[in-house]
Amino acid sequence: MQLISTYCLIFIFLCGTYSTESYGQEASAFHKADSLLQSGKFRDAGLEYEYIVFRDSSWIVKNRALMGKAEALKQMGSFDKAQRSLERINFEVMDDSLQFIVRMQTALCAYLAGNFKDAESQLLQIDYYLGDSIYYKKSLPMRILVFNELRDYANAQRCVMEFSNLMVQHHPGTEEINNEFELLYSRRNVPKIKKPETAQLLSTFVPGLGQLYAGYPGEAVLSGLFTAGSLAMAGVAFYFKYWITGYFVGLGLFQKFYFGGQTRVKYLAEKRNYVNCNEFNNKVKMLILDKYKLFEEISF
Amino acid sequence: MRNFCGALFFLFHFSSIQAQSFINPEAGEKLAFINHLIRIDAYEDAIYMINQMDSNCTAEFDDTLHYLKAWAFYHLQELDSSSFYFDRVSPQSSQYYKSVFFSTYDRAYKGDFETGISKLSALSLKDSNLLRLQNFELAGYSLLKRDFQNFETYAKKFDYRFYANASEEKKMNDHYKNLLEYKKKSPFVAGALSALVPGLGKIYAGRIGEGFSAFFVIGSLGLVTFENWRKDGLLDPKTLFFGSILTTYYIGNIWGSVFSVKIEQQEFNDAVNQYILFDLHIPLRNVFN
Numbered sequence: 001m002q003l004i005s006t007y008c009l010i011f012i013f014l015c016g017t018y019s020t021e022s023y024g025q026e027a028s029a030f031h032k033a034d035s036l037l038q039s040g041k042f043r044d045a046g047l048e049y050e051y052i053v054f055r056d057s058s059w060i061v062k063n064r065a066l067m068g069k070a071e072a073l074k075q076m077g078s079f080d081k082a083q084r085s086l087e088r089i090n091f092e093v094m095d096d097s098l099q100f101i102v103r104m105q106t107a108l109c110a111y112l113a114g115n116f117k118d119a120e121s122q123l124l125q126i127d128y129y130l131g132d133s134i135y136y137k138k139s140l141p142m143r144i145l146v147f148n149e150l151r152d153y154a155n156a157q158r159c160v161m162e163f164s165n166l167m168v169q170h171h172p173g174t175e176e177i178n179n180e181f182e183l184l185y186s187r188r189n190v191p192k193i194k195k196p197e198t199a200q201l202l203s204t205f206v207p208g209l210g211q212l213y214a215g216y217p218g219e220a221v222l223s224g225l226f227t228a229g230s231l232a233m234a235g236v237a238f239y240f241k242y243w244i245t246g247y248f249v250g251l252g253l254f255q256k257f258y259f260g261g262q263t264r265v266k267y268l269a270e271k272r273n274y275v276n277c278n279e280f281n282n283k284v285k286m287l288i289l290d291k292y293k294l295f296e297e298i299s300f
Numbered sequence: 301m302r303n304f305c306g307a308l309f310f311l312f313h314f315s316s317i318q319a320q321s322f323i324n325p326e327a328g329e330k331l332a333f334i335n336h337l338i339r340i341d342a343y344e345d346a347i348y349m350i351n352q353m354d355s356n357c358t359a360e361f362d363d364t365l366h367y368l369k370a371w372a373f374y375h376l377q378e379l380d381s382s383s384f385y386f387d388r389v390s391p392q393s394s395q396y397y398k399s400v401f402f403s404t405y406d407r408a409y410k411g412d413f414e415t416g417i418s419k420l421s422a423l424s425l426k427d428s429n430l431l432r433l434q435n436f437e438l439a440g441y442s443l444l445k446r447d448f449q450n451f452e453t454y455a456k457k458f459d460y461r462f463y464a465n466a467s468e469e470k471k472m473n474d475h476y477k478n479l480l481e482y483k484k485k486s487p488f489v490a491g492a493l494s495a496l497v498p499g500l501g502k503i504y505a506g507r508i509g510e511g512f513s514a515f516f517v518i519g520s521l522g523l524v525t526f527e528n529w530r531k532d533g534l535l536d537p538k539t540l541f542f543g544s545i546l547t548t549y550y551i552g553n554i555w556g557s558v559f560s561v562k563i564e565q566q567e568f569n570d571a572v573n574q575y576i577l578f579d580l581h582i583p584l585r586n587v588f589n
Contacts, residue, residue: 047345054336055329244527245542248520 029056030064037072046072059090063102070105079113091129100126100135107142116149134300137166141288141295148281151193151273156284157185167291170298177291184287191276196266203265207258210265215272223261230254327353327361334368343372363393370399379406383416397423397430398588401437405584408441409577417441432462433587440472440580443479444573451476465583475576482568487558494557498550501557506564514553521546 033048049069053062066089073082086106091099107122123143126135140163147156164181168174183189194214203210208224211217234250237243330353337346350369370385386403389396400423404416420438425431439454455476458469485505494501499515502508525542532539 043348047349050337050342050345051333054333242527242531244520244523245538248524249542252520 029061030068033065033068037068037075040075042072042075045069046076053088059093063089063094067102067105070109074109074112079109080115083109083113083115083118096130096132096135100130100138103130104139104142107139107146111142111146111149116146119146120150137162137300140166141292144288145281145285148277148284151191151277153185153190157190160185160284163288163295166298167294171294174294177294180287184283189280189283191273191280193277194269194272196269199265199269200262203262207261210262211268214265214268216268219264219268223257223264227254227257227261230257331361331364331368338368338372338375341375343375346372359390359392363389363395367393367395367399370402374402374406379409382406383410387419397425401433401584401588404437404441405577405580408444408580413441413445429462429464429587432457432459433465433583436465436469436472436583437580440576443472443475443576446479448476448480464586468579468583471579472576475572475579479572484565485561487561490557490561491554494554498553501554502560505557505560507560510560514549514556518546518549518553521549 029052033045033052036042036045036048046069049065049072052065053069056062056065066085070082070085073079073085083106086102086109089102091102094102103122103126107119107126110116110118110122119142123139123146126139140159143159144156144163147153147159160181161178164178167177199210199214201210202213203223206224207227208220208222211220211223230250230253234246234254237246237250330349334346334349337343337349347369350365350372353365366385366388370382370389373379373382373385383403383406386399386406389399393399400419404420407413407416417438420434420441423434425434435454435457439451439458442448442450442454455469455473458473460466460469490501490505492501493504494514497515498518499511499513501511502514503511521542525539525546528536528539528542534540
């Protein structure tokens with residue numbers, strides 16, 4: 001939430017500057033829409049901005065309106081629609097600094113909507129279309145968050161170290177930031193991704209071992225007990241010459257537990273990955289937001 | 301003289317059109333904006349805008365609002381609301397025919413055939429392509445109602461020449477053949493067969509895999525029960541335990557076979573209805589979009 005409000009303030013400020021400088025005569029057209037936005041009537045504001053897009057033929061005006069609409073949709077929590085609005089913007093009539101802001105906003109909306117691949121795509125487009133290293137540095141926090149969500153921890157760590165070095169460089173006496181990030185991204189802390197195929201293979205040879213690998217010891221014990229128990233039941237039945245009972249009941253139950261355990265273990269591995277990655281990503285988010293105020297003070 | 305009257309008529313007609321739009325230019329622009337919202341797939345916003353607009357007291361304006369609202373609801377797949385607003389478009393509107401066709405389709409999709417069909421039948425059309433479409437749609441709705449006699453009457457007029465529904469007419473005939481050839485199964489027979497041979501009733505109902513699975517499970521339980529009975533006697537706990545599981549499965553299988561006939565029939569009808577509705581929809585989009 002803090003990240004959203006921080007980006008919103010920058011966005012509104014620069015959009016306001018853009019609107020008054022570039023086309024004073026259109027300012028009145030935006031007056032109603034901007035007032036609605038400021039007063040919290042986001043749906044009406046979004047419609048007013050879309051009306052400007054519909055009515056005006058100038059792409060400078062349309063772009064400004066689309067940015068306003070995206071802002072209104074974002075405030076309503078419709079991040080997916082906000083992303084789609086920003087993707088309609090025509091960058092040919094924009095200078096680099098504003099293009100950067102728009103692409104960052106698009107990446108943020110995509111991130112908040114859970115479209116992490118789209119967010120990554122926007123960041124790659126910043127690198128491609130805006131070659132200036134300043135924009136790369138300014139986008140470091142977003143890159144860290146996106147790479148984490150995509151489980152690309154190598155790239156996330158690289159960006160984190162660049163981020164913390166930048167902070168230490170511009171704020172002398174804050175060297176402990178480096179230590180904090182190094183500790184967070186140490187080998188011990190970074191989630192180890194469990195492969196569902198490996199878990200299944202382990203359970204093929206030793207029922208329950210896959211569940212242990214996936215990090216569920218309780219289920220591992222249960223799975224092992226039930227599978228061994230049903231096999232033992234078959235063995236006892238055969239020993240006492242209950243051939244049919246041993247075959248259908250004992251081996252039948254063994255087959256159900258054995259193959260059922262293999263199917264279950266793939267789900268457990270995915271679940272473990274989700275839980276661990278979520279926990280780690282939340283820690284990173286908190287640390288980034290905690291240091292963001294210092295990052296904002298850097299003049300690039 | 302003729303040329304003068306023609307020019308006068310043209311001038312009057314042109315000025316009346318202009319007068320209509322100048323009566324309330326803001327409303328006209330809002331309508332254009334609503335069309336724009338629909339074009340960019342912002343259907344909820346279009347409905348929101350329409351709800352905020354006051355009626356302009358002209359029937360033509362109201363018709364346009366109703367049509368646009370119906371069209372937005374249609375895209376949101378809220379077919380009850382869509383058919384409601386399509387029905388409010390008056391015969392004077394240029395979108396009247398489209399509204400009647402789509403309203404009937406919406407109702408048919410929800411299972412209400414009678415209301416829409418009567419309105420569609422009552423349409424007096426002059427355009428030959430629209431007549432073909434009307435005939436085709438009525439044939440499809442007759443099939444949905446399983447009114448084969450009416451379907452045959454309409455199907456006789458299929459000419460397979462109109463690009464919008466030529467292939468759909470052939471498909472409709474195929475659906476008709478499938479429905480005719482489908483043999484209804486008896487739940488009583490399914491139950492009796494399963495009582496005789498576990499799983500046979502389900503195979504009769506058309507569920508082959510379930511039938512074999514039931515036969516295997518009940519068969520193996522039967523063998524297990526028999527083995528324990530033979531070795532330990534009828535009153536042995538193991539015999540009673542496996543025997544009770546066997547009885548439960550056996551009775552359950554008979555019960556399941558009786559219901560599987562009904563379920564299979566329902567699934568067949570639902571599948572055919574989905575295909576018919578799909579084939580009814582395509583010509584509507586071809587003609588009116």
